[in-house]
Amino acid sequence: MRVVITGATGNVGASLVRALGEDDAVTSIVGLARRHPKWQPAKTEWAAVDISTDDLADPFEGADAVVHLAWLIQPSRRSDLLWRTNVAGSRRVFDAVARAGVATIVYASSVGAYSPGPKDRRVDEDWPVMGVPTSFYSRHKAEVERSLDAFEALHPGIRVVRLRPGLLFKRAAATEQRRLFAGPFVPVSLLRRQLIPFVPDVDGLRFQALHTADVADAYRRAITRDVRGAFNLAAEPVLDPHELGRILNARPVKVSPSLLRAIVHATWRMHLQPTPSGWLDMGLNVPVMDTARARAELGWSPRFSSSEAVLELLEGMRTRAGTPTPPLDPGTSGRGRVREILTGMGRRSGF
Numbered sequence: 001m002r003v004v005i006t007g008a009t010g011n012v013g014a015s016l017v018r019a020l021g022e023d024d025a026v027t028s029i030v031g032l033a034r035r036h037p038k039w040q041p042a043k044t045e046w047a048a049v050d051i052s053t054d055d056l057a058d059p060f061e062g063a064d065a066v067v068h069l070a071w072l073i074q075p076s077r078r079s080d081l082l083w084r085t086n087v088a089g090s091r092r093v094f095d096a097v098a099r100a101g102v103a104t105i106v107y108a109s110s111v112g113a114y115s116p117g118p119k120d121r122r123v124d125e126d127w128p129v130m131g132v133p134t135s136f137y138s139r140h141k142a143e144v145e146r147s148l149d150a151f152e153a154l155h156p157g158i159r160v161v162r163l164r165p166g167l168l169f170k171r172a173a174a175t176e177q178r179r180l181f182a183g184p185f186v187p188v189s190l191l192r193r194q195l196i197p198f199v200p201d202v203d204g205l206r207f208q209a210l211h212t213a214d215v216a217d218a219y220r221r222a223i224t225r226d227v228r229g230a231f232n233l234a235a236e237p238v239l240d241p242h243e244l245g246r247i248l249n250a251r252p253v254k255v256s257p258s259l260l261r262a263i264v265h266a267t268w269r270m271h272l273q274p275t276p277s278g279w280l281d282m283g284l285n286v287p288v289m290d291t292a293r294a295r296a297e298l299g300w301s302p303r304f305s306s307s308e309a310v311l312e313l314l315e316g317m318r319t320r321a322g323t324p325t326p327p328l329d330p331g332t333s334g335r336g337r338v339r340e341i342l343t344g345m346g347r348r349s350g351f
Helices: 011-021 080-101 138-152 171-180 211-226 241-248 257-269 279-286 294-298 305-318 333-340
Strands: 001-008 027-031 044-048 064-069 104-109 159-167 165-171 197-199 210-211 227-235 251-254
Touching: 001 011, 001 138, 011 027, 011 171, 011 211, 027 104, 064 080, 064 211, 080 104, 080 138, 080 294, 104 138, 104 211, 138 159, 138 279, 159 211, 165 211, 171 305, 210 211, 210 305, 211 227, 227 294, 241 251, 241 305, 257 279
Parallel strands: 001 027, 001 064, 027 044, 064 104, 104 159, 159 227, 165 210, 197 251
Antiparallel strands: none
């Protein structure tokens, strides 16, 4: 089986390349990314491709499956660029899959695609997928899902799978995630349990997470098994202020959602950090997912708890962990994180 992966050098992509390299059913992997990595894993060849502009015919030729992971989170101040890559670029990928006669497309959706939902019970994959309006990430994920609905209707012979994971953490993605969401001014040397005095106790702050290696295993299973449709992915436990306080040995401190949102918005407007307040809105509003279908039909079960994934990420941030690919390499931040500062906290991608 020949598998092509868009966004193959990022958090999920790098883990999926490793997982497929160890699967006997996969004979070759084509990793597509905007920049070539310094890394050469088993069975893998690389191609420099921008899904928003480049021809996708050659990379998809002869593929048995395409996994679409490519996605931009930054620059958060360039909504036009984000839409061209995330939404229009995804449509270009789907069109190229059909033209190349690829039998399977696996799309990286997200819990963020869901409409606002309950935190006190779990929803399955039939919950509405209309996104959270104030989050560009959520809107884009939902818009691409609707494009994929149209694609499925036009091409019923192509097997379409959508994976909707919670937040994805691993040690090697720590530098990338700090850069994308926190910016250069966060003192990562302080990110250890004994130095975190409190966590914000915000109404609605209940979310799901899992280790990136576990989501890569779910992608591997979706590629190699005859399944279709959407699958929720998350590990236990559901994370809330009290669970975060427990694993971090920190005290939950009550904070109003409006105050926290105002702080996030103000610091983003002041270019002190790269994350707009829509990310907070999404986290406070997306539902808690039921993962029964993935466990039953994919035979999938996470090896890591959500708490273990969080702690691994924090340790990775503290030790400046990474992987030799452009998105994950700590060196892409520049000496003293100067390259991050020069991006204007979300004005340019910077890596």
